[in-house]
Amino acid sequence: MQLIIRKVSRILQNHNNLTAVYALVVIIVAAIGLISIAAGEITFEKDQLYPKTINPDSPLNPYDRGGSPFVPADIKAQYPGNFPAIGYITGYLSPFATALIKISPYFGTTIVAHPGGILDEILYATRGLDTIVETSILFVAFTTAMFLFRRDEE
Amino acid sequence: MYEAMTASVTASMPVSESAYGFTQTDIEGQALFSLPFGDIVNFLTPYTAVLFVFALTFTIIALISKPERQVDTVMGGDAYYTKDISRETLRFQRFMAIACGLATMGGIMAGDVFNFTLFTAFIGITNIGIVAAVKNKHILDNAFEYGLLAMIGTLPLFVGAALVLATTGTLSMWILFTPEVAVPLFAKLLLVIGVIAEGMAPVFVAKAEITRAPGAPYILMVHVSSLLIFLRVIEIVISM
Amino acid sequence: MIAAISAFAATATAITTSATGTAGTLTSLTVGEIELFGLSNFTIGLVGAIICIFISFYALMREKDDLHRLLLTDLIEVIALIAIALLGTDLAEALILPGLVVGVAELTAMSQIYIVKEKLVREPESYLDIEVMHTAPAIIAVGMLIYGIILSGFTGGAVAGLGMLFYFACKGTEEKTEILEKVSGYAWVMWVVAFIVFMTLPAYWFFALMLAGTGILAKVAIKISILGTMRKNDGSGGRRSMGGNGNV
Known part of the structure; x- marks a missing residue:
């Protein structure tokens, strides 16, 4: 023992x-x-927030969530009341994105990264605090790395 | 389901309570106030308010105090020398200590499980920064070990938060703390061991080396933040 | 140098992961509904992730070399992203991004600590010197910069930043990185202002959206491109001389 x-x-x-x-x-x-x-303790809850729907015929596929510029889309957020302008960002398409739609139906991922779209809505507005913390983490990590790097240079 | 849940809870509470529906939990009591940021609604309860005041106090101490200067005496003689901390190191450590205090306060106020895990990761990385600023081979070795721990600790944290979302369909503590929602034990365990790695509160194995580092009170911020965030995750896990 | 390469590798692997995560949800729209051997596809995915956890943490337990352990932590962070991707909702996609950033940030800081700890401050005698490093940087950097600006936001910042990182790493720079960092700090403030506008004046969401997109793009792109300048390059396109020995 x-x-x-x-x-x-x-x-x-x-x-x-x-x-x-x-x-x-x-x-x-x-x-x-x-x-x-x-033991069957972990089961998937089918009623999820921000569910994904796919419409293969849409040029915005796989990020077509309805709505159009300045007409809000229908978003299933946790607390929609906390962000009165909900759905507007998802619906927004910049003129450039509108032009891309006409060129080819395969630019959905580029368009959703361009300003507007469901991911911007989540990342900037409804869960914007996450992004604040995330960029702060990046900031602090780079500060540490640059501090050590500069001290070595001397 | 969560909409119905919120509605039912709100209905059973006095209307003046809050729009989110809370939550008389066993150890923390009624929410004192709420601070909504979209889907993330931060709050303080009597229990977390105490932790918050602690974190605030130590952040202010880090902000205004001057660092200690350790004195080494030479064996067998009257000579002694003080370890000097360069201005650059001092400024860097103070910045990191304040960032660490702010992250701790954020983690204590967090009303969302994923947001809480992010703040915990933030604390981890500021802790690495504070320790790594010391120019000493042994302490750097320790900082590296800690850093590895903080990095792999993000796996249990994020997997825990993802499991909470998958099994309940929500991340908001306002709903998770109600008795109707059950969070599996696996997710709770993951959250706790994740915080252990980031906050490092119970892992005192390698702490001896770090307390030897010059630079109190900034070094002490490592201990305070990890202790407070550990108290907070225990409260979350019990309430869920 | 190690910091730059490992951060690059981390970003690349993680972007691939998030891409495959998306592809996975494309083919199986109904997470938790499709059944195989009486198990939902979510459960099967979770069991797979746990098996990955076993393998990677066992490797970490056995490994003694510091550098290899640092590389293994990257593997571990990818598993965390996979677990989030299992959800298959838009929210999961949005959560992958912070998870990815935390990994990249920690890896950057840790690589630098590793360099300092091992005292790897001496200039290497020979650098990687291949033809593509002389001919390609400008065109690749411009292409990725333009595409990054189109993408905007975080994704755009990562793409544009990687292009600039490649350019600086190959061509070298005499720029003062302090100025770049200052710009990046102001970009961060721009994003915080945008967030405050979102929360207090939701009617001005359009203004805030543009501010946030630009702010995060500038911040992330600059942060990543600074990594490229950390290779003490003299601008000779990867070719250098050591101690007067002439060109190698």
Whole structure:
């Protein structure tokens, strides 16, 4: 017994084993996850927010969510009341996007990244706080990297 | 389902309570106020308000205080020297400590599971920054180990949040904290071990090396933030 | 250099993942409904993700080399994105982006810590020097920059930034990166202003949308392109001389 404790504490006291110990913990939790899936505890809730619908004939495929410029689309958000202009961003198409639609039916992904579209609606407006945190994380990480880089240059 | 749920909860509550429907949980009590940002509705309860005040206090301390200067005495003589912290390092560490305090406050106020995980990741990366600024081989080794832990900790965090969304159809704590919604144990466990890796609160194995680093109170921000965010995730997991 | 390459690799792998995630939901529109052996397709995907977790974390447990462990963490972050993509909703697609950014950001900081920790500050004696690094940078950078500006927002920033990263890494630069960083800071403020407009004056959503798209584009593109300048390049297109030994 004492030997086991001694062996375990020898592993734990070395900080180089920190990730290995943590990896073991994650593997154990993942095993619990497999068991709970087998027990049928984890079931998919079919009533999801912002569901995806696909209309292969639309030139905006796979991001056609209805609406048109300055006419709001119907969006299933968590709290639609918190953002009164909901649906307008999804419906918006810039003149450039309108031109792209006429050229080819295969530019849906380019158009949704262009200003307007469902992803902009989620990323900028209804879940905009996530994007604030995300860009702040990027900012802080680059500050750290540049600080270390500059200090080395001197 | 969630719409009906919100409606039913709101109906059972006094109208003045809130539009989102809350939630008398076991350990945190009634929400004091709510701060809506679209789908993400932040809130404070008596319990989280206490944590928030703690985080605010330590952020202000980091903002106004000067760093400690460690004194080393030379063995067998009267000589001693103070470790000097360069202006650049000081400014960088202070910036990181304040960012860490703000991230902690954000995580404490978070009313959305995914937003909470993002703030936790934010705390992780500011902690790495504070520690990595110290120019010492041992401490850098430690910062690297911590950084690896913080990086792999994002997996349990994000998978946990994704499972919450998949099994309940919502991320809002206002709905998740109601007794009608059940979150699987697996998702809760993932969230907790994710915070352990990012906040590093119970992982004190390698902390000895870091407390040796010069630069208090900025180094202390690592401990405070991890402790507070750990208290918060326990509250979330119990309430869910 | 390592930072730049690994961040590039991370972005590339993660973009591929999110793309395949989208493709997966295209073919199976009804997540959680299609059944195979009595299991829904969500459950099957989740079991697959957990198997990936087993493999990658077992690898991490066995690996001792620091650099290899750093690369393994990238593998692990991709699994997290896969788990989010399993949802197959628009919300999941929007959540992948923050998840991806956290991974790239942490990898950048960690690579730099690794370099400092291992004292890899000495200039390498020879750099990668292949023909494409002399001929292609301008055209590729311009193409990706234009496409990035069209895409706008975060995706556009990543595309334009990668183009500029390739250009700076091949051609070198004498630019003061502090100025670039300052611009990127103002771009971040632009995005925060846009967010405040969204939340307080929703009627002006159009103005805020344009502000946010431009702000995030500029911020991300500049941040990524700075990585390209971190390779201490003298502008000779990858060719350099060390200690007066002449061109290698």
